[in-house]
Amino acid sequence: MATAPALRLPDVETMGAEDVLRWAHEQFGDRMCLTCSWQRQSSVLIHMVSELGLDVPIVELDTLVLFPETYETRGRLVDRYGLKLQSFRPIDAPDKLWETEPDRCCHIRKVEPLERALAPYDAWITGIRREQALTRANAQKIEWSERYGVWKVQPIVDWDVKRVEAYIHVNEIPYNPLHDRGYPSIGCIPCTRAVAAGDDERSGRWAGSNKLECGIHINAPLIKESND
Numbered sequence: 001m002a003t004a005p006a007l008r009l010p011d012v013e014t015m016g017a018e019d020v021l022r023w024a025h026e027q028f029g030d031r032m033c034l035t036c037s038w039q040r041q042s043s044v045l046i047h048m049v050s051e052l053g054l055d056v057p058i059v060e061l062d063t064l065v066l067f068p069e070t071y072e073t074r075g076r077l078v079d080r081y082g083l084k085l086q087s088f089r090p091i092d093a094p095d096k097l098w099e100t101e102p103d104r105c106c107h108i109r110k111v112e113p114l115e116r117a118l119a120p121y122d123a124w125i126t127g128i129r130r131e132q133a134l135t136r137a138n139a140q141k142i143e144w145s146e147r148y149g150v151w152k153v154q155p156i157v158d159w160d161v162k163r164v165e166a167y168i169h170v171n172e173i174p175y176n177p178l179h180d181r182g183y184p185s186i187g188c189i190p191c192t193r194a195v196a197a198g199d200d201e202r203s204g205r206w207a208g209s210n211k212l213e214c215g216i217h218i219n220a221p222l223i224k225e226s227n228d
């Protein structure tokens, strides 16, 4: 666990997404990255960073079991915005571990690669939003992550899904087509399914189990981490 370095925070809660990004870029410069899951939040933030002219490294966690549509969306965004993508993949992920130990599977395919990805950085831009889940209801626009030892920058944490959709529509940004086929939230193929209109946004993730998060956005690890 890392304690927060001194940082004079403005009243970020009153700042719009673009101002949060500008402020964070002034603070952290090239020591800040943006992680992309190629869901619609990624489309919004990639466009916003590009419009602001901020040079922010783009990082993806490729679990190797993402939907073809997700990889295709990645390709369209990379081409349109000229992204130089840093891709982090799992080391020795056992096949079908999601069936027996989903928390360990998420650790191997997402958490450990994220730890590697964040190692050179002091700040991490994410696209999470408060309305996505109770586990995210208290997320802040800027908050310290003891677990990863970075500042989390969450410019659209107060946006609802309609605002995200409108931003994408108005700006004609490429987005993951699965969102139009009943997938409000998109993760790995084995653990994501379509939901009925009006269902909870993340109800198609790990459906039928108590699992709500892959573990990258919560402070306590879901499994005991080895010190090896």
Ligand code: SF4
Binding pocket: 063, 065, 097, 098, 101, 102, 103, 105, 106, 107, 109, 110, 187, 188, 189, 190, 191, 214
């Ligand atoms: S979402 Fe499923 S397949 Fe993907 S890393 Fe987690 S348990 Fe494994």
